[in-house]
Amino acid sequence: DAVSITNVTVPNRASWVVMVARPDDPTWVNRIEFRCEYSISPASATPPTVTWLKGSFGHADRQVIYKWSSSGEVYVHPEYAGRVSVESRTRPTLVLTDAKLDDWGRYWCRVTNEEQSDDFGTDEGSLLFWYQWGYSPARGSHYTFVEVGKTPVRVKTGGTARLRCEGLGGKEASIVWFKGPSCTQDGNCNVYEMVINKTAVGHWSPDPGTVNVSPKYAGRASLGANNMGDTLDLTITDIRPADVGRYWCTNDWPFSMWNE
Structure with missing residues (x-):
């Protein structure tokens, strides 16, 4: 399937x-x-x-x-x-x-x-x-992204899906992938599930940042380098029917003065 x-x-x-x-x-x-x-x-x-x-x-x-x-x-x-x-x-x-x-x-x-x-x-x-009151570029105009896909990716059960994320990566970037939205019984359709996230650290910090993976994707989800060498793309292995859905990528630079 x-x-x-x-x-x-x-x-x-x-x-x-x-x-x-x-x-x-x-x-x-x-x-x-x-x-x-x-x-x-x-x-x-x-x-x-x-x-x-x-x-x-x-x-x-x-x-x-x-x-x-x-x-x-x-x-x-x-x-x-x-x-x-x-x-x-x-x-x-x-x-x-x-x-x-x-x-x-x-x-x-x-x-x-x-x-x-x-x-x-x-x-x-x-x-x-x-x-x-005066003109200057908006914060977040260059350093924050969220991207919405329009083209479905079809993967066989047990296969591997690679989802791209555009933007700037590196240790200073906070990367989060979500799945959703889903709706609750009370009609709230603003529910998103976190798949994987990487914390941001300062440029001079020796800490590379922490990666957290949802239990549903444990051992299956990972971040990989895109064609620019930035670690933004999401790879999901051992694809299951429950993985069906829309996936969102956010990329923020919380330590930058340009971030929103």
């Missing part, structure tokens, strides 16, 4: 938008758009659910700020009441008005086929929003 695993390649997490506040300029409009595109096919009879979140990928505290359910019900977080809107499910761009410094952060667009609310019925992407 073949196991289908969603490969983790291409679009990177380095996309960002900047708003330079000019309150003294009468022509300045405090409005910004976060674009969102997705590749999943919605259910024939049910429109997709569009959810916008703010926060770090895979963290439990990632906050839902806007949700347009397939039923038509719309939820807006109190902090964004009257300030966010989405005009179309086809192109679910988030429009933010009256932006302020506290709005800085990473925004995630998630589109879910409610008839297949699992790894393969969900697509997700992000933008880093930088609000400031």
Whole structure:
């Protein structure tokens, strides 16, 4: 039997938008758009659910700020009441008005086929929003990535899967691979399983960093060098049916001033 695993390649997490506040300029409009595109096919009879979140990928505290359910019900977080809107499910761009410094952060667009609310019925992407009074590059614009694969990788049971991760590696990088999302009985579809992670250490530290592997992948999951020589790629051996799903790679540089 073949196991289908969603490969983790291409679009990177380095996309960002900047708003330079000019309150003294009468022509300045405090409005910004976060674009969102997705590749999943919605259910024939049910429109997709569009959810916008703010926060770090895979963290439990990632906050839902806007949700347009397939039923038509719309939820807006109190902090964004009257300030966010989405005009179309086809192109679910988030429009933010009256932006302020506290709005800085990473925004995630998630589109879910409610008839297949699992790894393969969900697509997700992000933008880093930088609000400031003067221009300078956004933190995280060059050093943090998350990548969402669009092409399934088919591997025979017992075989080996190699999933690529783009970005900068090395000892200063914190690398985490997740699988998901999955949904709980209460309808929470923001559950990700950690597969493997490598801790970051300072450039001058003799410590190479610690690698932790989920018990489900013990003895099977490892990080290997990509074509640039950075240890980012995920290898899973002895593939099992339970390994089916979408895999996500995150790459952060927590000791860098450029990190988000």
